[in-house]
Amino acid sequence: MAVLPSMRQLRYLVVLADTGHFGKAAQRVGIAQPSLSLQISNLEEVLKLRLLERGRGPFRLTPEGREITERARAVVAQVQDIVDLSVTLQTGDVGTIRLGTTPTIGPYLLPYAIGELHKTHPGLKLYIRDAAPRDLVSELERGRHDVILTQLPVAGPGFVTERLFRERLALAIAPDSPLANRKDIMDADLADLVVLSLGPGYVLHEQISEVCRNAGADLRRDYEGTSLDALRQMVGMGMGVTFLPMLYIRSEVSGRDGSIEVRPFRKGKLVRSIGLVRRKSSGKNAAIDHIAEALRSAIRANFSDTVTLE
Numbered sequence: 001m002a003v004l005p006s007m008r009q010l011r012y013l014v015v016l017a018d019t020g021h022f023g024k025a026a027q028r029v030g031i032a033q034p035s036l037s038l039q040i041s042n043l044e045e046v047l048k049l050r051l052l053e054r055g056r057g058p059f060r061l062t063p064e065g066r067e068i069t070e071r072a073r074a075v076v077a078q079v080q081d082i083v084d085l086s087v088t089l090q091t092g093d094v095g096t097i098r099l100g101t102t103p104t105i106g107p108y109l110l111p112y113a114i115g116e117l118h119k120t121h122p123g124l125k126l127y128i129r130d131a132a133p134r135d136l137v138s139e140l141e142r143g144r145h146d147v148i149l150t151q152l153p154v155a156g157p158g159f160v161t162e163r164l165f166r167e168r169l170a171l172a173i174a175p176d177s178p179l180a181n182r183k184d185i186m187d188a189d190l191a192d193l194v195v196l197s198l199g200p201g202y203v204l205h206e207q208i209s210e211v212c213r214n215a216g217a218d219l220r221r222d223y224e225g226t227s228l229d230a231l232r233q234m235v236g237m238g239m240g241v242t243f244l245p246m247l248y249i250r251s252e253v254s255g256r257d258g259s260i261e262v263r264p265f266r267k268g269k270l271v272r273s274i275g276l277v278r279r280k281s282s283g284k285n286a287a288i289d290h291i292a293e294a295l296r297s298a299i300r301a302n303f304s305d306t307v308t309l310e
Contacts, residue, residue, distance in 0.1 A: 009043040010072040017069045077143025078281050085283025096125040097287050100136040100145035104228055108247040112298035121290050132201035147288045151203040152273040163275040165299050166308045169243045171265045172235045185265045190215035194240035196231050199224045208243050236260050246306035
């Protein structure tokens with residue numbers, strides 16, 4: 001019978017790849033560095049592959065090592081899902097959920113849901129991390145997150161998507177813009193205008209790109225913003241116009257910002273879809289369902305005039 005790699009060895013390989021350093025990896029998994037090195041060498045022997053390029057400097061994963069590491073990530077994540085499910089089935093405890101969220105959504109929605117979620121499910125703990133949507137999807141697949149809150153669509157055979165709501169996007173312009181005296185802006189009004197956007201790592205970028213193509217607007221890739229705040233400030237400086245989500249506008253703009261004006265676009269019909277995405281193998285579905293309901297309750301209570309629940 002062939003000797004199989006152990007879960008411990010696969011986990012050590014993943015941690016080593018994440019840290020890029022034997023000493024840091026050994027510290028993270030709680031063993032001595034020589035022991036970690038021995039386990040990786042044993043894994044190479046079992047697989048009959050060289051996974052690392054070793055030398056005097058930092059190690060590098062071989063092409064085979066990169067392929068094995070990505071598959072090991074999936075295995076480790078699935079085994080952790082099984083462990084999480086078994087704990088929930090045995091004890092009923094909710095536990096800790098690792099929630100990834102895009103910075104264009106989480107900071108403006110989660111504060112309205114966290115308090116009620118803690119009150120109704122005190123055993124639920126949230127570890128929250130912001131990242132660009134494409135990074136979130138990759139990290140969800142690798143098991144770094146249990147669920148992500150992001151703009152849809154998100155594709156992947158191993159994912160389950162739950163749409164929560166549709167959020168309107170409004171056009172942000174400088175106060176001295178010729179469009180400032182318009183109550184509603186349509187595609188034709190954007191012809192030849194400079195439009196600013198977040199980078200390609202955001203689904204919102206793709207959506208704005210499509211609008212610009214249809215309207216004949218100039219999407220400036222040399223002035224891509226790193227945040228919604230950056231976009232707002234560049235618009236205020238007269239560098240172009242941009243589209244901002246209504247949750248952000250309600251939180252950061254309305255009644256407090258004289259640097260920009262906000263106008264409806266397409267009579268409020270330009271929207272983006274927001275939802276939760278989890279792995280099909282997740283063992284924390286009950287807890288994730290609690291999060292989904294808390295988010296919907298927060299929307300109903302605070303944003304019913306700006307978003308549409310699914």
